[in-house]
Amino acid sequence: MSPSAVTLRQAGAVNAQFKQQVEQVHNEIDNSQKKLDQIKDMLRGEIAPKVDSIRSAVAQREQDAAHIEALLSTAQAALSELESAVNDLHRQVASYASQRWSQLERTQATRGSVGT
Incomplete structure (x- = not known):
């Protein structure tokens, strides 16, 4: 086998190994993307409704506060x-008491003058 054939064979092996590594990286990227999508779905499915519920509760408390005010x-x-x-x-x-007091004083004065 000629030296150029060996070099080509080695280059082919390196190329095949490189392609395999690239495919492996692509698979890891795909798996990571799937995990990311699952996390996003979880956030949308579980956390978003809780956030909406909290927002609704806050709006209700604000309405309650306005009503209380x-x-x-x-x-x-x-x-x-x-x-x-x-x-x-x-x-x-006070006015009535003052009038009644004045009236009582007049009555007492009248009785006092009549009695003497």
Whole structure:
């Protein structure tokens, strides 16, 4: 066998080995891609619904907070009206008591002058 035939045979063997290694790398890439696709599917199937659920819960809490703020505002307005009404009632009671006291004093004065 001539030296060039041996070199060609060796080159063919190296080429075949290289092709085999390239095919092996392609297979590893394909396997990695399949695993990546499985992970993506898992994320979409398991985690995405949980994220959606959390987003929905957050939106509900925000709605609840807005409702509570509206109720608080209404309660504060009602309390302010109640305080005003209580103050008015205090003034009316004080006025009535003052009138009754004056009336009582006049009655006592009249009785005192009649009795003497």
